Amino acid sequence: MYHLPDKNGYFGNFGGRFIPETLMPALKELEDAYRTLKEDKDFKKELDYYLKNYAGRPTPLYFARNLSERFKGARIFLKREDLLHTGAHKINNTLGQVLLAKKMGKKRIIAETGAGQHGVATATACAVLGLECVVYMGRKDMERQRVNILKMKLLGAEVRVVDSGSRTLKDAINEAIRDWVTNVRTTYYCLGSVVGPHPYPVMVRDFQSIIGHETRQQIKEIAGRMPDILIACVGGGSNAIGFFYPFLDTKVKLLGVEAGGLGLYSGKHSATLAKGKIGVLHGTMSFVLQDKDGQIMPTHSIAPGLDYPGVGPEHAYLKTSKRVNYTHCRDRDAIHAFKILSETEGIIPALESAHAVYVGICEAKKMSDDNISIINLSGRGDKDLGIMEGVE
Numbered sequence: 180m181y182h183l184p185d186k187n188g189y190f191g192n193f194g195g196r197f198i199p200e201t202l203m204p205a206l207k208e209l210e211d212a213y214r215t216l217k218e219d220k221d222f223k224k225e226l227d228y229y230l231k232n233y234a235g236r237p238t239p240l241y242f243a244r245n246l247s248e249r250f251k252g253a254r255i256f257l258k259r260e261d262l263l264h265t266g267a268h269k270i271n272n273t274l275g276q277v278l279l280a281k282k283m284g285k286k287r288i289i290a291e292t293g294a295g296q297h298g299v300a301t302a303t304a305c306a307v308l309g310l311e312c313v314v315y316m317g318r319k320d321m322e323r324q325r326v327n328i329l330k331m332k333l334l335g336a337e338v339r340v341v342d343s344g345s346r347t348l349k350d351a352i353n354e355a356i357r358d359w360v361t362n363v364r365t366t367y368y369c370l371g372s373v374v375g376p377h378p379y380p381v382m383v384r385d386f387q388s389i390i391g392h393e394t395r396q397q398i399k400e401i402a403g404r405m406p407d408i409l410i411a412c413v414g415g416g417s418n419a420i421g422f423f424y425p426f427l428d429t430k431v432k433l434l435g436v437e438a439g440g441l442g443l444y445s446g447k448h449s450a451t452l453a454k455g456k457i458g459v460l461h462g463t464m465s466f467v468l469q470d471k472d473g474q475i476m477p478t479h480s481i482a483p484g485l486d487y488p489g490v491g492p493e494h495a496y497l498k499t500s501k502r503v504n505y506t507h508c509r510d511r512d513a514i515h516a517f518k519i520l521s522e523t524e525g526i527i528p529a530l531e532s533a534h535a536v537y538v539g540i541c542e543a544k545k546m547s548d549d550n551i552s553i554i555n556l557s558g559r560g561d562k563d564l565g566i567m568e569g570v571e
């Protein structure tokens with residue numbers, strides 16, 4: 180049986196807590212609260228209520244007949260996280276964390292956001308659950324994300340511009356941590372993926388595992404058996420681990436897809452597991468894209484949500500223990516898959532998800548229609564139309 184992390188938050192050699200001492204009490208408080216509340220009937224009931232009636236769970240497991248027939252390989256199913264409120268899986272996590280914060284008696288939520296998707300999902304959860312919300316965002320990212328900023332403001336969140344450093348996500352993270360250190364008694368820090376110090380990676384995984392739990396049940400009802408392979412894109416890794424986790428103790432093949440950008444040898448990519456080295460980023464030990472001196476390298480992906488130089492520690496463990504395979508997909512292949520899925524099925528995927536769709540098609544071609552492949556469609560593509568207009 181798979182039962183990681185250990186009590187110190189380690190997945191093998193990865194994970195843990197690499198943080199300023201001033202934050203240790205806050206993380207211990209969070210760990211205790213989470214351990215108690217995750218077994219609490221009322222908490223579970225309330226979270227289920229919002230996931231079902233507000234976010235739109237369970238999401239369908241859809242047989243993509245046209246796509247499958249076009250490539251004459253495995254039967255391809257899509258787990259439709261794109262149909263959730265706010266358009267992606269991120270709401271599973273923010274509803275969980277914001278509700279947890281509320282039960283902990285916190286009044287104020289802070290978050291940081293790069294592409295703006297996590298900021299919107301956090302602001303949404305705060306609006307419906309009635310908590311104050313502050314989102315930190317680098318000025319450079321803000322210029323690229325006007326719609327998401329408008330949304331956050333409409334949802335009642337305060338968006339704070341970060342003008343230090345490179346004015347992108349990593350500087351926004353620094354500002355958010357500074358805020359947390361200062362206001363730790365009243366404030367909860369809502370992280371957007373399975374990254375950061377313990378207990379965030381395990382907690383976010385648990386909140387996202389609903390994706391895999393539903394999938395297991397649904398494929399059993401539809402096909403009467405286990406799938407042969409599951410495929411998901413990996414940025415920080417939350418949709419992938421949520422999808423994979425309930426299958427870790429089966430024989431189902433699991434395949435994570437990182438952002439190959441312009442190609443792994445171009446230096447312009449975000450394929451952390453493929454090209455990173457072991458190191459500490461944002462409070463956790465994992466693979467990190469860094470240069471010889473340990474400086475974080477600039478990353479690139481056409482998909483805003485995959486553009487991150489780190490990856491969750493559990494993926495680092497699953498890679499080195501070989502339970503999960505990881506590959507990558509280049510920008511141009513993701514664009515290709517984006518168009519194919521739109522045309523064949525009438526589903527416009529998020530560019531992040533299109534990475535998984537591309538690899539899913541390649542894998543399906545190697546199999547026959549006796550085989551079942553499931554792709555996690557982590558989000559919808561409305562947010563990416565501006566980017567796609569540019570590549571046309």
Ligand SMILES: *Cc1c(COP(=O)(O)O)cnc(C)c1O
Nearest residue numbers: 372414415416417418484531558
């Ligand atoms: C944020 C995002 C991702 C990447 O985040 P993970 O934590 O790796 O899941 C993937 N797909 C969509 C649609 C996203 O918004």
